[in-house]
Amino acid sequence: MAENEKESAQPEGPMISVRDLRVKYGDREILHGISFDVTHGETLVILGGSGSGKSTLLRTLVGLEKPSAGQIWMKGEDIAAISHKGLNEIRKKLGMSFQGGALFGSMTVGENVALPLHEHTNLEDSTIDIVVRLKLNQVGLLGFEDYMPSELSGGMLKRAAVARAMAMDPEILFFDEPSAGLDPIIAAGIDHLILQVKKAFNMTIIVVTHELASAFLIADQMLLVDKGNIVAHGTPDFMRTSDQPRVRQFLDRVAEPEVAQELDYLQMLTGGTSSTGKLPGRRRGV
Amino acid sequence: MDFVEQIGKIVIDSLAYLGALAALIVRSAFCVFIGPFQKRPIRWRRVINQAAEVGVRALPILSLITFFIGLIFALQFANELRKLGAMNQVATGVAVAISRELGPLITAILVIGRSGSAFAAEIGTMRVTEEIDALEVMAIEPVEFLVVPKFVAMMIMMPCLTLWANTMGILGGGLFGVTGAGFTWGRYIRSSLDALSLHDITTGLLKSVMFGVTITAVGCYEGLATGGGAEEIGRSTTRAVVMSIFLVILVDLIFTAIFFASNQ
Numbered sequence: 001m002a003e004n005e006k007e008s009a010q011p012e013g014p015m016i017s018v019r020d021l022r023v024k025y026g027d028r029e030i031l032h033g034i035s036f037d038v039t040h041g042e043t044l045v046i047l048g049g050s051g052s053g054k055s056t057l058l059r060t061l062v063g064l065e066k067p068s069a070g071q072i073w074m075k076g077e078d079i080a081a082i083s084h085k086g087l088n089e090i091r092k093k094l095g096m097s098f099q100g101g102a103l104f105g106s107m108t109v110g111e112n113v114a115l116p117l118h119e120h121t122n123l124e125d126s127t128i129d130i131v132v133r134l135k136l137n138q139v140g141l142l143g144f145e146d147y148m149p150s151e152l153s154g155g156m157l158k159r160a161a162v163a164r165a166m167a168m169d170p171e172i173l174f175f176d177e178p179s180a181g182l183d184p185i186i187a188a189g190i191d192h193l194i195l196q197v198k199k200a201f202n203m204t205i206i207v208v209t210h211e212l213a214s215a216f217l218i219a220d221q222m223l224l225v226d227k228g229n230i231v232a233h234g235t236p237d238f239m240r241t242s243d244q245p246r247v248r249q250f251l252d253r254v255a256e257p258e259v260a261q262e263l264d265y266l267q268m269l270t271g272g273t274s275s276t277g278k279l280p281g282r283r284r285g286v
Numbered sequence: 287m288d289f290v291e292q293i294g295k296i297v298i299d300s301l302a303y304l305g306a307l308a309a310l311i312v313r314s315a316f317c318v319f320i321g322p323f324q325k326r327p328i329r330w331r332r333v334i335n336q337a338a339e340v341g342v343r344a345l346p347i348l349s350l351i352t353f354f355i356g357l358i359f360a361l362q363f364a365n366e367l368r369k370l371g372a373m374n375q376v377a378t379g380v381a382v383a384i385s386r387e388l389g390p391l392i393t394a395i396l397v398i399g400r401s402g403s404a405f406a407a408e409i410g411t412m413r414v415t416e417e418i419d420a421l422e423v424m425a426i427e428p429v430e431f432l433v434v435p436k437f438v439a440m441m442i443m444m445p446c447l448t449l450w451a452n453t454m455g456i457l458g459g460g461l462f463g464v465t466g467a468g469f470t471w472g473r474y475i476r477s478s479l480d481a482l483s484l485h486d487i488t489t490g491l492l493k494s495v496m497f498g499v500t501i502t503a504v505g506c507y508e509g510l511a512t513g514g515g516a517e518e519i520g521r522s523t524t525r526a527v528v529m530s531i532f533l534v535i536l537v538d539l540i541f542t543a544i545f546f547a548s549n550q
């Protein structure tokens with residue numbers, strides 16, 4: 001009985017608690033029972049290669065994917081089991097900056113930032129204008145209210161997306177690949193912005209990325225996801241010194257084992273066996 | 287057996303598609319008629335923008351096309367009437383055919399080309415660029431925000447466009463009536479109005495509302511169902527146009543049959 005009570009309530013302390021999270025696309029399981037906590041004011045960076053399941057994890061945390069099993073405790077509610085209305089109430093306390101910005105192309109930057117305020121508050125238009133200018137100022141885009149998203153550069157788009165994500169003063173901010181597709185200088189600017197936001201508002205921040213330099217700069221905690229499992233979870237220092245093979249491979253940027261011979265590769269593609277009778281491959285010179 | 291299986295699969299897929307369209311229509315109708323009583327008002331600013339896009343900006347091309355259709359129809363009709371010595375009936379023929387059938391149908395097909403495809407492309411692009419996901423994360427219902435204003439705009443604008451198309455079609459027929467059949471403009475318009483009953487106009491307008499609902503449902507559904515990639519957007523847009531034309535003609539057939547039966 002006591003155990004049941006323990007399972008049906010959010011653990012004390014953490015801002016987000018994920019327990020045994022499983023996500024399936026059709027019959028294929030993408031996340032295989034993931035558990036972790038994020039405390040208030042902490043920046044968690046979720047690392048992982050392409051197809052590792054890190055983006056699915058992020059989408060599940062904001063309710064865009066429905067888990068097949070497990071719990072996601074946020075603000076005292078299990079969003080994996082909550083009603084759609086309840087989920088939307090929690091979403092009002094979240095902000096998310098998407099990989100491509102996801103600003104609405106038919107609206108100006110100012111209208112994009114104002115949208116959640118118009119939808120969820122009873123503020124006067126003049127007050128909303130002030131909030132929009134304030135948020136754009138925080139991301140260094142004051143004066144760009146009347147620009148269309150198509151008139152902005154990649155870095156400016158991401159900044160505008162952060163301004164929109166912060167419009168409702170969220171308690172948790174999610175970033176999907178904030179530095180992807182940006183040159184190193186602009187990417188460093190986005191990292192700086194994330195650190196600035198964290199410092200100014202003491203927000204809980206979750207970032208999905210595969211940019212190592214960016215990850216080590218902004219993270220309080222890091223989580224390496226591989227093939228739908230967590231392979232390592234700890235501070236940046238812990239990750240740096242980890243001798244876990246997968247962590248080392250990811251951090252040292254070691255390529256996956258490569259197919260040895262062209263014939264083997266062809267046989268593998270056509271479903272035949274290799275000349276050695278094993279899965280063809282060898283370690284690349286490391 | 288394979289053939290029977292294939293037929294069965296097509297029937298099941300078609301019913302599933304119609305079911306999905308019906309679900310979208312019901313959900314939108316709920317937002318339009320019940321939502322305002324649950325503190326979820328209709329976004330009138332978006333409705334007005336959509337109405338301008340769907341309706342006002344379609345007027346020049348719609349005017350031109352229906353004027354020509356009216357003129358073509360009068361020319362074709364006059365050939366037969368001349369043989370019967372009944373050229374004075376050209377106004378009646380054009381007015382009835384345009385108001386009952388051609389006006390609503392031509393308007394619908396033009397709106398499919400302009401707006402149905404645009405709905406699918408717009409929403410499909412939003413799906414691919416994660417804008418729909420962004421709406422959901424901001425706790426804004428995509429159907430309420432994107433689809434409902436389009437439904438309301440179409441239900442208002444389709445009858446207006448159809449009335450306009452009817453007028454332009456009759457005027458197109460009038461050009462032949464005046465230049466080739468001995469009418470004056472005044473007599474041609476009076477003959478057209480005399481030929482029309484309220485029933486002719488209302489059935490056309492009722493059909494136009496149903497066409498509007500069909501076009502919006504198909505365009506928005508195809509947009510929302512878009513997968514990843516630019517290629518998918520093109521495919522959704524094509525499907526939206528093809529399915530809308532087919533379903534509009536199907537709806538036309540059903541309503542025309544109902545009106546025919548009710549007149550017996």
